[in-house]
Amino acid sequence: MGAIEFRNVTYAYPNGHIANENLNLLIASGERIAIVGQNGAGKTTAVKLMNGLHKPTAGDVFVDGINTRERTTAQISAIVGYVFQNPDDQIFNGTVKAEIEYMLHYLKLDQSEIDRRVARAVELTGIQNYLEANPFDVPYSMRKFVTIAVVLAIDTPYIILDEPTAGQDMKGIKTLVRLMDRLQEEGKSVITITHDMEFVADHFKRVVVMANKRIIADDTAKSIFGNEPILTVARIKKPQIGELAKELGFGINGTILYREELIAALIKEKINRS
Numbered sequence: 001m002g003a004i005e006f007r008n009v010t011y012a013y014p015n016g017h018i019a020n021e022n023l024n025l026l027i028a029s030g031e032r033i034a035i036v037g038q039n040g041a042g043k044t045t046a047v048k049l050m051n052g053l054h055k056p057t058a059g060d061v062f063v064d065g066i067n068t069r070e071r072t073t074a075q076i077s078a079i080v081g082y083v084f085q086n087p088d089d090q091i092f093n094g095t096v097k098a099e100i101e102y103m104l105h106y107l108k109l110d111q112s113e114i115d116r117r118v119a120r121a122v123e124l125t126g127i128q129n130y131l132e133a134n135p136f137d138v139p140y141s142m143r144k145f146v147t148i149a150v151v152l153a154i155d156t157p158y159i160i161l162d163e164p165t166a167g168q169d170m171k172g173i174k175t176l177v178r179l180m181d182r183l184q185e186e187g188k189s190v191i192t193i194t195h196d197m198e199f200v201a202d203h204f205k206r207v208v209v210m211a212n213k214r215i216i217a218d219d220t221a222k223s224i225f226g227n228e229p230i231l232t233v234a235r236i237k238k239p240q241i242g243e244l245a246k247e248l249g250f251g252i253n254g255t256i257l258y259r260e261e262l263i264a265a266l267i268k269e270k271i272n273r274s
């Protein structure tokens with residue numbers, strides 16, 4: 001089975017700034033993980049190491065057993081797709097359709113395969129109405145889905161989404177969840193950087209927490225949100241239900257994260273009092 005593996009990985013930018021320090025991480029194929037942590041913790045740098053945009057300055061990154069140092073960025077990004085945080089950093093074609101097809105032509109796929117992949121990516125992201133539009137004329141939330149469609153069409157076994165919920169309403173988040181579920185059913189890994197803790201609690205089992213260039217925790221969402229010292233160091237807020245439960249004196253150690261759990265605790269408390 002394939003995996004992305006970090007072994008003692010450090011990365012320093014050309015100006016000497018160390019952004020990642022001694023990271024060790026194993027992401028198995030088919031896994032869905034969230035990477036969280038304060039601004040500047042090193043999350044984006046870490047995912048750029050996964051898809052070969054950066055090469056470690058010390059240690060090694062392996063993608064399906066291949067050391068990323070031994071391949072070009074283009075070769076690694078054909079295995080690990082990365083959807084940029086800001087769609088405008090990724091887009092360069094005149095129409096949405098051309099943007100999605102660009103890499104598929106580069107990969108020299110035949111037209112029927114290109115059509116099949118575009119149709120799948122468009123269906124998953126719900127951007128049917130924008131195919132002939134200039135990507136820069138598409139509203140921000142849909143522009144983000146255009147860049148997701150580009151990566152989906154490349155059909156990589158690993159997909160990185162950098163801040164996918166930013167600027168999304170409920171409908172956008174539903175589309176996002178549906179496409180993450182579909183990718184997981186297909187055995188693909190989804191690695192998501194996010195500051196949206198409701199999204200993390202509701203849709204991720206495994207959470208990696210970064211702070212000050214390092215991974216400081218790698219555990220279930222339940223354990224992470226129950227670990228006050230980790231939340232403090234990483235400057236992460238619990239999801240609202242968790243905060244409310246804490247204020248009400250329930251859910252010490254983060255046992256309460258979801259609405260149903262809080263309701264059950266309130267009912268139990270009421271029964272105990274009567």
Ligand SMILES: Nc1ncnc2c1ncn2[C@@H]1O[C@H](COP(=O)(O)OP(=O)(O)OP(=O)(O)O)[C@@H](O)[C@H]1O
Pocket residue numbers: 013014015017018019037038039040041042043044045046
């Ligand atoms: N090109 C660069 N040259 C020098 N330093 C950089 C460069 N890009 C990022 N950094 C620095 O590296 C550190 C880690 O940045 P990174 O973008 O990986 O953090 P992040 O956790 O993704 O933050 P955010 O949540 O704000 O996106 C920050 O201090 C940032 O200022």
